[in-house]
Amino acid sequence: xxxxxxxxxxxxxxxxxxxxxxxxxxxxxxxxxxxxxxxxxxxxxxxxxxxxxxxxxxxxxxxxxxxxxxxxxxxxxxxxxxxxxxxxxxxxxxxxxxxxxxxxxxxxxxxxxxxxxxxxxxxxxxxxxxxxxxxxxxxxxxxxxxxxxxxxxxxxxxxxxxxxxxxxxxxxxxxxxxxxxxxxxxxxxxxxxxxxxxxxxxxxxxxxxxxxxxxxxxxxxxxxxxxxxxxxxxxxxxxxxxxxxxxxxxxxxxxxxxxxxxxxxxxxxxxxxxxxxxxxxxxxxxxxxxxxxxxxxxxxxxxxxxxxx
Amino acid sequence: xxxxxxxxxxxxxxxxxxxxxxxxxxxxxxxxxxxxxxxxxxxxxxxxxxxxxxxxxxxxxxxxxxxxxxxxxxxxxxxxxxxxxxxxxxxxxxxxxxxxxxxxxxxxxxxxxxxxxxxxxxxxxxxxxx
Numbered sequence: 001x002x003x004x005x006x007x008x009x010x011x012x013x014x015x016x017x018x019x020x021x022x023x024x025x026x027x028x029x030x031x032x033x034x035x036x037x038x039x040x041x042x043x044x045x046x047x048x049x050x051x052x053x054x055x056x057x058x059x060x061x062x063x064x065x066x067x068x069x070x071x072x073x074x075x076x077x078x079x080x081x082x083x084x085x086x087x088x089x090x091x092x093x094x095x096x097x098x099x100x101x102x103x104x105x106x107x108x109x110x111x112x113x114x115x116x117x118x119x120x121x122x123x124x125x126x127x128x129x130x131x132x133x134x135x136x137x138x139x140x141x142x143x144x145x146x147x148x149x150x151x152x153x154x155x156x157x158x159x160x161x162x163x164x165x166x167x168x169x170x171x172x173x174x175x176x177x178x179x180x181x182x183x184x185x186x187x188x189x190x191x192x193x194x195x196x197x198x199x200x201x202x203x204x205x206x207x208x209x210x211x212x213x214x215x216x217x218x219x220x221x222x223x224x225x226x227x228x229x230x231x232x233x234x235x236x237x238x239x240x241x242x243x244x245x246x247x248x249x250x251x252x253x254x255x256x257x258x259x260x261x262x263x264x265x266x267x268x269x270x271x272x273x274x275x276x277x278x279x280x281x282x283x284x285x286x287x288x289x290x291x292x293x294x295x296x297x298x299x300x301x302x303x304x305x306x307x308x309x
Numbered sequence: 310x311x312x313x314x315x316x317x318x319x320x321x322x323x324x325x326x327x328x329x330x331x332x333x334x335x336x337x338x339x340x341x342x343x344x345x346x347x348x349x350x351x352x353x354x355x356x357x358x359x360x361x362x363x364x365x366x367x368x369x370x371x372x373x374x375x376x377x378x379x380x381x382x383x384x385x386x387x388x389x390x391x392x393x394x395x396x397x398x399x400x401x402x403x404x405x406x407x408x409x410x411x412x413x414x415x416x417x418x419x420x421x422x423x424x425x426x427x428x429x430x431x432x433x434x435x436x437x438x439x
Contacts (some may be wrong), residue, residue, distance in 0.1 A: 006366055009310070012310045013310060015310075015315065015318050015319065015322075016318060018322075019318065019322035019325075019326070021321075021324065022326055023325075023329070026326065026329060026330065026333075030333050031334075037334045038333075039330070039335055039336070039387040039388040039389075040327055040330040040335055040387075041336070041387045042387050042388075042389075043326060043330055044323060044326075044327045047319075047322070047326065047327075048323065051319045052321070052322065054315070057371075058312075061369070067363065095436045105339050121386065121387075121389040122389075159396065204422065208395070232353065234389070236414075237354065237391075238354065238389070238390075238391040239386070239391075239412075239413065239415045239416060240384070240386060240391045240393060240411070240416025240417070240419065241415065241416060241417060242386075242387070243417075246414060246415060246417070249414070250312050250414045250415035251415075253414040253416065255414065294356075294357060295356075296355070296357070302331040
């Protein structure tokens, strides 16, 4: 069993590709007059969030790495480094991503980190880079533990995780409509992921997939993009600032402010951290389930249609 | 990748993309021109509200919205908008208009340029609602 296995940091190597692809998308939109929207401050905020994400990875990555190496020393299993092991690791890591992402929308503690990825009202390739600075503090690294305990080397697990993130870059665009039917059936695509970024009641809390959309179909969270309902991008309550520090930390501040309110029971304080976003001890706010129910009261004709089943 | 190359790439990339979007005229902020536009912008954020009167600031960057849930303000966020209720907000007069302090980390404050007459009207509505 080796500790010294290394793989390239593929996300860092992909940075030139990210910049080139953004420039191509921007020029496409400007000169073709379709395929999405760009706005200066929104794009700059997204790019700064992306840079901050890389910086936080460099600064805090050793914490997750330390935990993974402890697990690697504990496990008696070592699957080696054959190509099929890497491929299997990629698929299982994508399943891991599905659940971390689902937790990221259903547990406020994790949402506090993930929310900034959804905080743009635009949907273009810069939105893909609007990533968290605080992922380490969600402790979602533990969801990778089973992979390592099964015998996948930590370096391999991080490598396929990087490939997963790179795959997800290109799906953050309105410039691509739909891919061939077989591809849409199997893979996460721009169409599926536009739905995930929609703040429409219909599109809340669905399409969590990273690479393979089959996970959503398997676990009942898939909603197809509707031709008659364009996704309205952003948050249910959109931010009133482009300040990257506020974008990065606003939900953490909101959550701890809620938890610190006087007169709450300890259970209520805990629920502000672990219940779905929008949970409130006095019922004055709405979770995504409540928003869907309210929508159906106003639009009963939508009952039974995708997203309201 | 060596760190100094990564940093150079990132900084230059962000600066170039920002410059291009600005040069292509993609920095123009949203301007609310009609009451219907302001009403639609509010209902996009608060779809359950019943909207009453709408008061658009002269520059179109913000509008005071009277609703059955109390007053709120909808305002430009780049090319888009956001809407915020005003319960708990602090209103201060400035030389050019009003400053609204939301006491919300995600939406700290908004400066609304208003001539004296409109300023008085906004303050009256906000005082009555308080």
